[in-house]
Amino acid sequence: MGLLKYKRLASWFALVMLCASAVVKAQAVNDRPGKLDRFTPGAIWTDNHGVHINAHGGGILYNKGRYYWFGEHKIEGSAGNRAMVGVHCYSSKDLYNWKDEGIALAVSPDSTNDIAKGCILERPKVVYNKKTGKYVMWFHLELRGQGYKAARTGLAISDKATGPYRFIRSYRPNAGFMPVYPPGTPESEQVDCAHTKSKSEGFFCRDLPGGQMARDMNLFVDDDGKAYHIFSAEENFTLDIAELNSDYTAHTGKFTRVYAGHQTEAPALFKHNGVYYLIGSGTTGWDPNPARCFSAPSIWGPWTYHGNPCKGAGSELTFGGQSTYVLPVAGKKDAFIFMADKWAPRNAIDGRYLWLPIVFKGDDIEINWLDNWKLEVFDKR
Template identity: 75%
Template sequence: MNLSRRKKSHLFPVLMAASLLFGVLPKAYSQATNFKPGAIWPDNKGVHINAHGGGILYQNGTYYWFGEHKVGGEAGNVAQVGVHAYSSRDLYNWTDEGIALKVSDDKTSDIAKGCILERPKVVYNTKTKKYVMWFHLELLGKGYGAARTGVAIADKVTGPFKFLRSYRPNAGRMPYYPAGTPAAAQINAQHPANKSDVIFMRDFPGGQMARDMTVFVDDDGKAYHVFSSEENNTLHLAELSDDYTSHTGKFVRIYIGQQTEAPALFKNNGKYYMIGSGCTGWAPNPARWFTATSIWGPWTFEGNPCVGAGAQKTFGGQSTHVLPVSGKKNAFIFMADKWAPKDAIDGRHIWLPIVFNGNNIEINWLDEWNLDYFDKQPTQTQPSEKSK
């Protein structure tokens, strides 16, 4: 960790307090008009946006960003505060909306202070008029052994969210196999064919492991929970109930035995896309992407969407969410985290535009860019040649 960078990050609240006292806003905190991937990103209070591993909900002209609130040092790698919320109308400038979900001081609570609470995602249910938050949860003092998912609800978009429960999904349920699924791709409960099948059957009675995750709401209002399972060897895509607060028991396994985490699912022109990463702890690795014509698959591995210098390490980041830009066609932002485990609060946000070349996608590094970038992209119908 760069010590000078760490010292600077800790000075932000002090500098902002001084600025407010004298009624002068530092130049660094003036209204932003561009994205600067990997740079310090001040909110309306001049403090680096503290929403890591998060996702964004768009509603009524406003974007709401939810993410893990970090504190300084390695203590920030566990949940000391909770889930932080921000709002924006232009995506460049963000207003601090406070803590949407607080961890509990009750040590017996599933979300006790010091637990591991990661990758919160919030969706809105138009039927119940509730906001629903899902997240990866590890119980206090259990390391990464619990591998649960947690759910909370709220009446207001920025909370406060009420924690409902945590559990392992789909206990006693076998995967759904779409028509045409080869017999070799199906689990033989008596004779598991591979390591992942063995782990799946091990966890069958009590529910499947659920770690890195996202939530996706389709055009028909159906919601799906995607999570890293089977000791991170395989992704599960599971259907949620009509109120989005539980699982129906219908799910599929994706990229079996290939160790995938950090899923981010989106849809464009009727096709489903998903970006994820390999499993190398806090260290970056090549991103990977998948496509499907049905939410249930089959899902096809397509390689690495990142191109150019730094592509083999996803430009230092790891996927967390893909954001559709309202009012623009074929405009999606790849959101990634540049983790700083030695000083968690210094984690940076890497936002980059996704370029569609036919059915292919590409992510290139840009030092600075804005939403006009999407207006300048030519319409392409043929996939480009790119290294996967």
């Protein structure tokens, strides 16, 4: 081998080793806890292995000093919007840095199972039941090969926050039950299946015997320990807020209809200073639209519509995202984070996360865009 050729080869080898060293160092930094100290909405958000977090349509459980993020595990391509893996779980102590805890609920290889591989399993949420010591997961379920026809809710339970969760059943809630209304609601605004007055009321009465449709959903545990299931019903024309039993494993039959007749999905319910708030979106498929906000003095209403809580450039499309959860920050007063998904339907795994602080304006709220921000923003109010 000639001297010149040898020197070139040696230089090439040195360059390769330098690049490899850089990759190893970058990975080491990625694996080191505390590497992130701020939120960057819409950017790639990596876990402790340096992999983009895969928890879409998710929600957060805070339990025993740790946050647990549950969401849909997506795969490459448009087919990734079907459940090919299951529900992914991550944990964190600071909300910036997340540890991959693996698959909390796996889809079934049995094609006859309700959660068979290839079904549609969306918006999983988990709550902890102090009475039973169980972790309870609810999610929107569509049976494999049926599109969005089934419109069921699914239930799974675990002894550990990270799982594995055991699938229990799926069904449509509140079969045979009529809704409750705030005091003073006129009869003209109450459901009458003998004389339906609107398209949404017709869907309600159609589904009354077998249970109401339950699509986009969320969970909320109130100060008194009672839990509620919030979901899109009546072909998405109405949101239902339904009470769960003391074990959080079934519906009691008590529920109310919110914003009936207006197509709403992606509900996120929270409470601040005794006022209940509900954020949702319109129904434009994977495409973003203006968020919408409601408030009420009681979880049973009456609910007041406040319009779009997002302000500024990009607010007319919720900054490109869609609501999935509102997170109260532990240990901080008046600190709530609006969580949204920026969907990527053509390559589902590339979906991004938009986390932004909520600002309270009396009994109203505002959500403003920030390129990056820290939790200290809540201390400056």
